[in-house]
Structures are given as structure tokens and as C-alpha cells.
Amino acid sequence: MTEHTERAAKVSGESIGLDPDDPDFMSKVLRDAWGAHIPLRRGATMEEMAAAACFLVSEPASFITGACLRVDGGGAGITF
Numbered sequence: 473m474t475e476h477t478e479r480a481a482k483v484s485g486e487s488i489g490l491d492p493d494d495p496d497f498m499s500k501v502l503r504d505a506w507g508a509h510i511p512l513r514r515g516a517t518m519e520e521m522a523a524a525a526c527f528l529v530s531e532p533a534s535f536i537t538g539a540c541l542r543v544d545g546g547g548a549g550i551t552f
Contacts (some may be wrong), residue, residue: 484528484539486521487548511546 507514524543527533542548 484533484536484541486524486528487540487542487544509547510544511549514545516543516545 503515521543524541528536528539528541
């Protein structure tokens with residue numbers, strides 16, 4: 473999302489995790505194995521990913537800029 477003002481540009485993004493409803497992304501076996509390592513034990517739903525994007529363009533997020541909102545169930549913190 474990018475918003476231009478007279479003096480600056482507001483740029484924020486969303487880093488999404490695994491979509492458990494996307495069978496083309498990876499096999500169920502691999503998806504389940506990966507999900508077992510995510511602290512919330514599952515991938516984000518499309519609704520959860522969309523809600524995060526809607527928040528970033530909402531008035532309550534109007535002062536947030538340069539942020540990357542992680543919607544990954546804590547997956548960014550895992551190491552293999």
C-alpha cells in the first residue's frame with residue numbers, strides 16, 4: 473500500500489504466511505509438516521490475510537508507515 477502526501481509517501485506491506493487453502497502451493501503432507509513448526513500450528517486463512525491488509529489501509533493505521541505486518545502465526549521466528 474502506498475499513499476503520497478505533499479511531503480512524504482506512506483509505504484507499508486504485509487508478509488503473509490502459508491495459505492492452508494491453496495492446494496497448488498504445496499502438498500498436504502508438506503503443508504502439515506511445515507505447519508507443525510509454526511507456533512500457531514497452522515497457516516493464515518485468506519480472511520486473516522485480507523483483514524491485515526484492510527487494517528493497513530484503514531484510518532487506525534494512518535500513522536503507520538514503513539512497516540511490514542507479519543501475518544504468519546509466528547513462523548518468522550522459526551529456524552530449521
